[in-house]
Amino acid sequence: GAGVSQTPSNKVTEKGKYVELRCDPISGHTALYWYRQSLGQGPEFLIYFQGTGAADDSGLPNDRFFAVRPEGSVSTLKIQRTERGDSAVYLCASSEAGGYGNTIYFGEGSWLTVV
């Protein structure tokens, strides 16, 4: 597709449930990022993939969060045992390469609400 595509656009789930959020990056982009944006805040880095491997997962808040990118294209962010504090917009982004300074292009995000 032309841009970064994320599904679902909105997800409401009950506390304790498992959630998967999907990201399809811009075609040809090798680097993929997940960010989280809480209300009234700027996006915060979660994890970065270069190809299939997670090159930097230092932003994942705890071990309930996990992400995969098995074929180096589509990525899935997985959240186990969701908590109300996980409610946020989860933004996926991609860039042509992973070196610093590359322009990162964002999707429209997946709004997650945990009730």
Next chain:
Amino acid sequence: AQKVTQAQTEISVVEKEDVTLDCVYETRDTTYYLFWYKQPPSGELVFLIRRNSFDEQNEISGRYSWNFQKSTSSFNFTITASQVVDSAVYFCALSEVTGANSKLTFGKGITLSVRP
């Protein structure tokens, strides 16, 4: 640690007014990149500009201009003759050098409202 400060939280102007959005950053890196993104109500972050730390020339793109001043660690964004479609949240961001990672540190954003 990297830090980006956008001290203005909300700005409201009348259409056709000029408006400047401020951004101040902190970094120990000598080489870095700065970005501005626009986030309209749809939620998507739209890339506006990227500037590296070695290039202090100001840049103009249509009604948009950017003033990068390394001496004051600022990267301010001016919209000339604002329009209603400029209403959005604007984020300034700093690229951190962590090996091959282009991780961005964002400010909290400035909500710009342009009234007809």
